[in-house]
Amino acid sequence: MITVYSDAHLQHTGLKEMDGNGWREAVESPERASNVIRVIRERLLGEVIKPKSFADNKLLRIHDADYLQFLQSAWNEWVAQGNTADNARPFAFVGAGMRHADGRSIHSRLGRYSFDADSPIVAGSWNAIRSSAEVALTAAELIISGEDRAFAACRPPGHHATANYCGGYCYLNNAALAAQSLRDSGMRRIAIVDVDYHHGNGTQTLFYRRSDILTVSLHADPADEYPYFLGFSDELGEGDGEGKNLNFPMPFSTDWKTYSGALQQGLTQVSAFAPDAIVVPLGLDTFTDDPIANFALQQDDYLRMGEMISALQVPVLAVLEGGYSVDHIGDNCANFLEGLEMGGV
């Protein structure tokens, strides 16, 4: 399987965040993607190639023009307006009854285009963000050109981002861009199977009214876990998308037995949808030792997860999302990819 990867993500570094225990270094670190690539190379999982460049119109298939402009200029605006903190981050958001107003202040723009305070922007962020999207788009082109498996080693991740706001360490929705690119190539139905520990709220929102893209997400119950305000089981799609969104919220401590049952249910729906390709937002934060998550999957479970998806006999594009156990993310990811190679079209 070919992996697409770019070192540009290293420029998105020095990130900080707040949690219930205070102010700290962000867990979404460059070492995550670097370790994934190191293990893929060590385990000889296949060629690692660099992404191609893509014009803005590819990004505009999913994201709004004003949002792209914001992401590109936010750091320079932050500095130009006299802010000295080394992470640009919002503190005020668009509350209920408020307006998505077009402000001059970078604090206004950060709040308008974010739904959380923990998706900071630093000097090198835009290069990394754009490159991450191009990694996913390049991997999609591999599938379009006939590969039956491809892996986009994206960083920053993407599945929490919508058309016009970032959150959860995500800025552009890499998996959604890839899915749309597959559609634009002539494929008629795409299934997205999001196995990140956190609900893929951005992806759900983007495709909620579409019948051509089935979105399935397995994740921690949002009543307990981020993103808190989307990802419940009664969210089934709307309009043309009615019945084309499936959420499997699960309790803390979920292990492979429970998880695999939900995954099998989701995959049965995917199979009935008869997709031309599957995109897997691949989070490894379901791992038992993940520092910010509370599921209990073991290392070998990722092999089985890959095998189950592979058994559908449909082309699969895996897109790296979360996973914060830096010591284990590489092996867990490689296990999944090995499982994915066991089947194949």
Add this chain to the structure above:
Amino acid sequence: MITVYSDAHLQHTGLKEMDGNGWREAVESPERASNVIRVIRERLLGEVIKPKSFADNKLLRIHDADYLQFLQSAWNEWVAQGNTADNARPFAFVGAGMRHADGRSIHSRLGRYSFDADSPIVAGSWNAIRSSAEVALTAAELIISGEDRAFAACRPPGHHATANYCGGYCYLNNAALAAQSLRDSGMRRIAIVDVDYHHGNGTQTLFYRRSDILTVSLHADPADEYPYFLGFSDELGEGDGEGKNLNFPMPFSTDWKTYSGALQQGLTQVSAFAPDAIVVPLGLDTFTDDPIANFALQQDDYLRMGEMISALQVPVLAVLEGGYSVDHIGDNCANFLEGLEMGGV
């Protein structure tokens, strides 16, 4: 003029916040209200009395029951769920297309009931918040009982809070509670004249569809300044409230000449409304040396501001809101109150 004040606000202390220059002690400090009271006593502006107690039904006239329950229990939930930071604060919010979902996690509940990350809750917050509301309600009863002037030395402030979310250091909307109490006493029309540097988004939202309460706010243009997403001049009220909301957004560096012109326009509308009483959310952060604001009012200007409002010959209840120059807030506040006493009914 009688001032209502409670030391309970001292329990809302040790607050921290984030701004463009990093993580720091919050400017919304106990010293603010303490200095206001010290100067009022030094300048012999009148009796300082303690607030009465009020039953929950007085708070429920403005705020939702679930929100009150949240404010009351948030700190204990924060601790019980293993969070060790000394300020409970949200990091994730309800983005566009998300649900105001009822979560078990305190992180979910903080995000659902807030629109910014800088309105922290500490162990003593609820006592201070409730007491601040009772200060305003007690002052309202002075007006109801025939006083023509009263001052509620509230802390924490209130004008950014809506029925069900906090923000901008505000939790319960003290001025709105007072205005509603005046209405409930039989007064038919109440005007609110918000002179805080920041738009009173909570008050506007609460009364936006009501014809019995005219809301006027003079403030920094939200395109440049917090709260960013409300407070523009085209927000005129809706339904029964059409024409009963007036915003005067002004640019950075606004001085008394510009400010007093806008205030006179607002007061002309207030006069035409023929209110039975006026509530003034009194922020002193329009002061030239305020550390987080950018207007240029001088100390004597607050005397004139009080005089202009006093000249309407209507009972006036002033409610303390923002103002972060601890060294000057007391004198600026006392100047306003002295101006207010010059006229009178």
